[in-house]
Amino acid sequence: xxxxxxxxxxxxxxxxxxxxxxxxxxxxxxxxxxxxxxxxxxxxxxxxxxxxxxxxxxxxxxxxxxxxxxxxxxxxxxxxxxxxxxxxxxxxxxxxxxxxxxxxxxxxxxxxxxxxxxxxxxxxxxxxxxxxxxxxxxxxxxxxxxxxxxxxxxxxxxxxxxxxxxxxxxxxxxxxxxxxxxxxxxxxxxxxxxxxxxxxxxxxxxxxxxxxxxxxxxxxxxxxxxxxxxxxxxxxxxxxxxxxxxxxxxxxxxxxxxxxxxxxxxxxxxxxxxxxxxxxxxxxxxxxxxxxxxxxxxxxxxxxxxxxxxxxxxxxxxxxxxxxxxxxxxxxxxxxxxxxxxxxxxxxxxxxxxxxxxxxxxxxxxxxxxxxxxxxxxxxxxxxxxxxxxxxxxxxxxxxxxxxxxxxxxxxxxxxxxxxxxxxxxxxxxxxxxxxxxxxxxxxxxxxxxxxxxxxxxxxxxxxxxxxxxxxxxxxxxxxxxxxxxxxxxxxxxxxxxxxxxxxxxxxxxxxxxxxxxxxxxxxxxxxxxxxxxxxxxxxxxxxxxxxxxxxxxxxxxxxxxxxxxxxxxxxxxxxxxxxxxxxxxxxxxxxxxxxxxxxxxxxxxxxxxxxxxxxxxxxxxxxxxxxxxxxxxxxxxxxxxxxxxxxxxxxxxxxxxxxxx
Numbered sequence: 169x170x171x172x173x174x175x176x177x178x179x180x181x182x183x184x185x186x187x188x189x190x191x192x193x194x195x196x197x198x199x200x201x202x203x204x205x206x207x208x209x210x211x212x213x214x215x216x217x218x219x220x221x222x223x224x225x226x227x228x229x230x231x232x233x234x235x236x237x238x239x240x241x242x243x244x245x246x247x248x249x250x251x252x253x254x255x256x257x258x259x260x261x262x263x264x265x266x267x268x269x270x271x272x273x274x275x276x277x278x279x280x281x282x283x284x285x286x287x288x289x290x291x292x293x294x295x296x297x298x299x300x301x302x303x304x305x306x307x308x309x310x311x312x313x314x315x316x317x318x319x320x321x322x323x324x325x326x327x328x329x330x331x332x333x334x335x336x337x338x339x340x341x342x343x344x345x346x347x348x349x350x351x352x353x354x355x356x357x358x359x360x361x362x363x364x365x366x367x368x369x370x371x372x373x374x375x376x377x378x379x380x381x382x383x384x385x386x387x388x389x390x391x392x393x394x395x396x397x398x399x400x401x402x403x404x405x406x407x408x409x410x411x412x413x414x415x416x417x418x419x420x421x422x423x424x425x426x427x428x429x430x431x432x433x434x435x436x437x438x439x440x441x442x443x444x445x446x447x448x449x450x451x452x453x454x455x456x457x458x459x460x461x462x463x464x465x466x467x468x469x470x471x472x473x474x475x476x477x478x479x480x481x482x483x484x485x486x487x488x489x490x491x492x493x494x495x496x497x498x499x500x501x502x503x504x505x506x507x508x509x510x511x512x513x514x515x516x517x518x519x520x521x522x523x524x525x526x527x528x529x530x531x532x533x534x535x536x537x538x539x540x541x542x543x544x545x546x547x548x549x550x551x552x553x554x555x556x557x558x559x560x561x562x563x564x565x566x567x568x569x570x571x572x573x574x575x576x577x578x579x580x581x582x583x584x585x586x587x588x589x590x591x592x593x594x595x596x597x598x599x600x601x602x603x604x605x606x607x608x609x610x611x612x613x614x615x616x617x618x619x620x621x622x623x624x625x626x627x628x629x630x631x632x633x634x635x636x637x638x639x640x641x642x643x644x645x646x647x648x649x650x651x652x653x654x655x656x657x658x659x660x661x662x663x664x665x666x667x668x669x670x671x672x673x674x675x676x677x678x679x680x681x682x683x684x685x686x687x688x689x690x691x692x693x694x695x696x697x698x699x700x701x702x703x704x705x706x707x708x709x710x711x712x713x714x715x716x717x718x719x720x721x722x723x724x725x726x727x728x729x730x731x732x733x734x735x736x737x738x739x740x741x742x743x744x745x746x747x748x749x750x751x752x753x754x755x756x757x758x759x760x761x762x763x764x765x766x767x768x769x770x771x772x773x774x775x776x777x778x779x780x781x782x783x784x785x786x787x788x789x790x791x792x793x794x795x796x797x798x799x800x801x802x803x804x805x806x807x808x809x810x811x812x813x814x815x816x817x818x819x820x821x822x823x824x825x826x827x828x829x830x
Contacts, residue, residue: 184237236700293327426451448524461493481514504538549809
């Protein structure tokens with residue numbers, strides 16, 4: 169794959185609006201200057217994922233994922249840097265001029281090759297369905313029998329794999345694709361010991377599986393030989409670098425816009441359920457493809473809506489097996505409704521039986537919240553059996569305990585007490601036991617300091633609450649500083665101070681600390697003789713120094729375009745703000761200074777702190793050298809150096825208001 173020219177890359181990065189890009193995948197809510205949402209990269213109940221429009225970055229304060237618009241597409245789609253740039257170029261209608269030099273062509277990576285070969289396979293199977301006699305006589309009639317129109321077949325790019333041992337593999341090799349990529353995607357099975365290779369999918373209709381951006385990442389394949397008991401009905405692509413079945417929902421690419429517009433996602437089990445409903449005008453539908461629902465799949469739906477309606481067929485065993493997945497949905501803070509179809513019907517068969525209009529009417533009439541549905545299901549099972557009834561009630565409380573919203577929990581507990589004819593207080597007591605057990609399980613490790621604030625709750629409701637939070641934050645900071653002074657780990661202390669210096673430079677590079685002198689000019693000038701010891705901060709300090717020497721302020725936005733991923737990640741960590749000052753202070757006419765208001769004080773203090781820690785490190789090194797020193801003259805010289813360093817240490821300590829005990 170050819171590389172994109174730098175000037176085009178710069179244009180893409182400049183035009184890509186971080187809020188628009190992230191907003192295509194995540195529902196963001198504005199709080200303060202930033203926007204917040206539950207993180208799309210890890211399972212959580214409270215929003216810790218922040219987007220800073222003024223800085224063009226995102227960061228999760230839970231799992232640590234961070235970056236700009238390009239990195240977000242790479243993270244969310246699992247694509248390469250080049251593919252992410254192409255995605256954004258298409259979104260913002262930017263023409264890409266590619267560098268076709270031999271070096272650029274050679275730079276293609278393995279993941280891109282897997283995408284390309286998967287796309288080739290999809291086109292091969294589509295062509296086999298429409299252009300090959302076998303496809304027309306065997307594959308096409310199956311789709312017709314299932315009531316699928318030509319438009320639906322085309323939209324979902326359905327295909328057919330010829331009933332041949334290696335027809336596809338031969339075609340791919342002739343096109344120049346490498347066997348290792350065919351094997352890695354699972355399209356070809358290779359038997360090294362036998363020297364044989366053959367197609368995984370033979371004599372089957374093909375359902376391409378796509379990621380949310382529409383790239384083909386795998387396949388589902390259904391046999392058309394019902395009497396062949398040795399062959400499984402469905403065969404899916406194995407796991408690969410581009411296909412992880414626990415992260416994927418069939419039909420999400422085609423459904424995502426409708427899910428957002430309708431604000432509900434219909435969840436079904438199979439490919440044909442999705443195709444039939446989509447054809448019937450219900451486009452906000454996806455399938456778990458017969459696998460148990462996973463946390464990542466729930467998070468994927470949660471990007472577009474907080475409402476899921478699960479469509480069940482009438483099989484009780486299948487329903488019971490799915491209940492764990494529903495509990496995961498509740499735990500994720502999503503709302504779950506259930507629709508149960510008559511015995512013997514699934515969504516595909518029922519919509520073909522009654523038609524589109526009556527199917528939609530049935531959904532509306534028979535939809536009920538999951539807790540009520542589960543209560544009815546367990547109540548019918550328990551009936552007059554006291555033991556089963558007790559177990560059923562306990563199961564219900566376990567599900568209700570998964571719901572993060574307190575009001576919803578209360579409503580469902582009351583509803584459950586009526587359903588089972590048991591005192592509500594008994595259910596509340598059982599819930600409290602479960603909740604207490606969970607709290608103990610998630611209790612922070614001893615010695616870890618609790619945060620005084622939490623994302624999304626930085627605007628307290630009263631002055632007393634604000635004062636309490638401010639006092640707690642100040643106490644936490646004082647404790648942290650006290651612990652820092654007690655530690656003997658000089659390297660760690662210096663690293664902390666180096667980090668703070670770089671943080672201030674990157675956040676306030678062009679802010680004046682005094683007339684005509686900016687933060688970056690002051691700090692870089694004061695520390696020009698200091699050798700940074702932490703490699704990442706040394707690199708960043710050198711980058712800032714070079715920028716200043718070139719006549720520019722070292723801005724984080726420009727430095728984040730570095731190809732050094734470690735540098736970019738560290739910059740984002742340094743400029744990301746987890747908390748914001750509450751608007752409540754202003755309402756109560758209380759002036760609370762911000763860091764930027766005290767930048768002169770802060771920058772001077774951090775320069776002194778770093779010098780102080782460096783002097784302490786030098787004293788320690790010289791003190792250790794005394795233990796092996798034999799030459800009296802050399803000994804005297806070192807002792808005088810130590811005395812001078814201690815005097816300097818005390819001088820800096822006095823300026824910082826720190827008593828130095830030696």
